[in-house]
Amino acid sequence: MAATSPATSVLFICLGNHCRSPAAHAVADALHADRGVAHFDSAGTSRAHVGEPPHALAVAEGSRRGYRVNHRARQIHPDDFARFDLIVAMDRQNVDDLERMRGGVEHRTGHYATVEPGQVQLLRRWDPYAMPGDEDLVDPWGEPPTAYGTMFDVIERSMGPLLEHLAWLRSEHTAG
Numbered sequence: 001m002a003a004t005s006p007a008t009s010v011l012f013i014c015l016g017n018h019c020r021s022p023a024a025h026a027v028a029d030a031l032h033a034d035r036g037v038a039h040f041d042s043a044g045t046s047r048a049h050v051g052e053p054p055h056a057l058a059v060a061e062g063s064r065r066g067y068r069v070n071h072r073a074r075q076i077h078p079d080d081f082a083r084f085d086l087i088v089a090m091d092r093q094n095v096d097d098l099e100r101m102r103g104g105v106e107h108r109t110g111h112y113a114t115v116e117p118g119q120v121q122l123l124r125r126w127d128p129y130a131m132p133g134d135e136d137l138v139d140p141w142g143e144p145p146t147a148y149g150t151m152f153d154v155i156e157r158s159m160g161p162l163l164e165h166l167a168w169l170r171s172e173h174t175a176g
Contacts, residue, residue: 008038011084017044017073020090022054026067038166045097049073061148085112087120091136115172126161
């Protein structure tokens with residue numbers, strides 16, 4: 001009998017942990033339900049909104065869609081690179097900031113580092129509608145409410161394939 005693998009830990013990242021990453025965190029929590037394949041959190045690369053609730057328009061759009069967007073903003077901590085198997089960024093600038101913070105050093109240990117060599121990934125990697133050059137999830141901050149709807153559309157269509165990928169990562173662990 002194969003050993004049960006631990007849940008994959010996933011950290012969603014945006015600039016301020018105020019709109020996109022807490023929305024992705026809420027959608028992931030809701031859609032993964034009882035699969036037990038992952039543990040989710042979110043953070044920002046800046047300190048701009050630390051301790052604040054998510055943007056009111058993100059909360060409202062999430063609620064309209066049945067999600068609880070209720071995370072308190074925090075900034076990524078250097079220990080997060082060792083704590084999380086996968087770090088999912090919302091745009092290329094987030095990836096650049098994360099790679100600079102990480103300093104090119106692999107901090108992860110364990111099986112997931114061998115089956116998922118790229119710790120930092122863009123969310124739209126899993127978006128079936130993303131085209132080359134269209135990998136960023138646009139920040140809706142300061143935009144009209146429709147921008148938050150568009151943000152959730154991208155997150156929702158990306159999350160199913162991401163959760164399937166996490167299930168695959170877990171199956172690779174139990175197969176090994």
